[in-house]
Amino acid sequence: MNVNYLAATMILALTGAFLPVINRIFRISGIQGALISSVGYVISLFLVFISNKGRTILDNFFTTDSVSILIGSLILVSSWMVMLVVYWITEKDKFVNELISALMISTAGALLLVSADNFVSLIVSMELMTMPTYLMVLFVFNDKSFEAGVKYFFNGALAVGFMLFGISLLYGLTGSFEFSSLVRNLFSDPLVALAAVFIFAGFGFKITAFPFHFWGPDVYDGTCPGVAALLTGISKSAAFIGLMRVIYEALPVISNNFSLILAIIAAITMTVGNLLALAQKRVSRILAYSSVAHAGYTLVAFAALSVPMSITGILYHSVAYVFMKTAAFLCFAVFLFIWGAKTMDDYKGLGKREPLFGALFLIFLFSLAGVPPMAGFISKVFVFTAAVKSGMLWLALIGLLNSAFSVAYYIWIAKQMYLEEPTIEKPRNVSPNKNLILIPLAVMAVFLIVLGIWINPVVNASSLYITRIGF
Secondary structure, three states: OOHHHHHHHHHHHHHHHHHHHHHHHHOOOHHHHHHHHHHHHHHHHHHHHOOOOOEEEOOOOEEEOHHHHHHHHHHHHHHHHHHHHHHHHHOOOOOHHHHHHHHHHHHHHHHHHOOEOEHHHHHHHHHHHHHHHHHHHOOOOOHHHHHHHHHHHHHHHHHHHHHHHHHHHHHHHHOOOEHHHHHHHOOOOHHHHHHHHHHHHHHHHHHOOOOOOOHHHHHHHHOOHHHHHHHHHHHHHHHHHHHHHHHHHHOHHHHHHHHHHHHHHHHHHHHHHHHHHHOOOEHHHHHHHHHHHHHHHHHHHHHOOOOOHHHHHHHHHHHHHHHHHHHHHHHHHHHHHHHOOOEOOOOOOHHHHOHHHHHHHHHHHHHHHOOOOOHHHHHHHHHHHHHHHOOOHHHHHHHHHHHHHHHHHHHHHHHHHHHOOOOOOOOOOOOOOHHHHHHHHHHHHHHHHHHHHOOHHHHHHHHHHHHHOOO
16 A cells, blocks of 8 residues: 555645644734645645555555656645635635635545546545535635535536436446446446446536536636636646546446547537637636636547547646646736736736736746647647547647637737736735745746646656556
């Protein structure tokens, strides 16, 4: 049994759980809370990094392989950066430590989800990741936040219901929840296909794939931007990896039947996401609908599941996505906090008034658009190449057209920031420590640039995983 990975999740969750208690006893400041939380992140990151590959945890409930270690490490880094930005923005809020506590516990669930090797551990991990976010969505304490929280709760419950029904069908057929046992005992059967449909529907809600995407933009727009960063970046990337494990490790028997269905869903998802993003006036909703489009790009790789490169595409896009979408929402959070900027009109001239934050925001937007040499460009290369290799040139062309189309609204944001005159006269909040928050955003920008040039870590992790599952 490999205890390092499990210990990392426990330390992170316990640090988060005890943070409000420590605050209640000692009345710690925001900086002290950030330092305590950072200690938990650093220890957890170290333990994940030194975890032994190829080991199972708790009798095949979890596994530590190249994918879980890579994605787990990057999820921790991304969540750590979110924590630092959220602390800076909400330092004066009396519930900030409770918010960070929920963030850390949810991240622990994401760590377990990307290493799940069993349907029981998959569901438990997903709920551990999701349950704290129900409270986080309500953090703003207004009618819009309450509406978002209610939508998120009921859609989350519906997603779990779909997944549990599908899993129960598989258990009835095989008598096992383990991925390795399912792949040996499952055969082509209508019940297997039905189970796969319900399981994918559950994941479809989590990743905001069409037609399960409708709740996402309302929730992302209605909650605190820091919470939206967690939901759109970290949680969705973990869900992508969870879905990858289910399809490639537990249900490869469905690959021939579901490839075309996934391709159609991918094409509709990215097209709907991009079209609706272009019609928005609020920056948060533009970013929200672009996250729907990116779910479609990832599903392109899933549709190409007959070729090994599809795994590389899924993994690379998940790696890039966890940074670029999380960081984009964090930049939006900073502009909202300092200038009260919400709409496209509010963003006029912000690039001139905040040149450093503006430059970082452009890096994240360009990565989302797939501009080289960003990680978002490389991830799309792998995704669309996988589609071509699997014989779906039409899907790759639709993906390329959508990617080119998405540039329009990213350029629109850049135009407002740099080519228009400011409409907001003075900042809403002035902080002497404003430039400190550049550090976590710069860290994420560096990751995106480095991973756009140095592809070996992700490609090697993908190759090891492909070998492990015998693809």
